[in-house]
Amino acid sequence: MAAIEPLNDTERAEALDGLAEWDYDDSRDAITRTIVFSDFVEAFGFMTQVAMLAEKADHHPEWKNVYNRVDILLTTHDAGGLSERDIELAEAIDGVLGED
Numbered sequence: 315m316a317a318i319e320p321l322n323d324t325e326r327a328e329a330l331d332g333l334a335e336w337d338y339d340d341s342r343d344a345i346t347r348t349i350v351f352s353d354f355v356e357a358f359g360f361m362t363q364v365a366m367l368a369e370k371a372d373h374h375p376e377w378k379n380v381y382n383r384v385d386i387l388l389t390t391h392d393a394g395g396l397s398e399r400d401i402e403l404a405e406a407i408d409g410v411l412g413e414d
């Protein structure tokens with residue numbers, strides 16, 4: 315696979331424009347989103363769907379689950395920052411949530 319580059323400032327601004335529910339984390343060059351579900355089963359069901367998408371795309375979230383809450387951080391370790399792969403995964407996650 316070709317080397318992956320982080321997005322530049324213009325590309326990042328444009329990508330973030332299209333991701334209303336995501337926040338930019340400057341310290342990590344990453345995007346983050348917290349989702350609160352009704353209970354653990356809902357949260358873990360969501361994580362299971364995302365895990366399958368992530369494995370298929372070979373691009374994986376950093377995330378934490380506490381009961382009904384899932385905190386997600388997306389960045390590309392191979393690029394040392396936010397890349398197009400993170401944007402694609404964020405869009406896929408929004409899709410799992412029925413937001414596409």
Ligand SMILES: C[C@H](O)[C@H](O)[C@H]1CNC2=NC(N)=NC(=O)C2=N1
Binds near residue numbers: 388
């Ligand atoms: C070998 C494999 O393709 C790489 O380690 C992939 C796996 N999943 C990944 N996920 C994320 N978030 N960043 C990466 O750089 C990355 N690299």
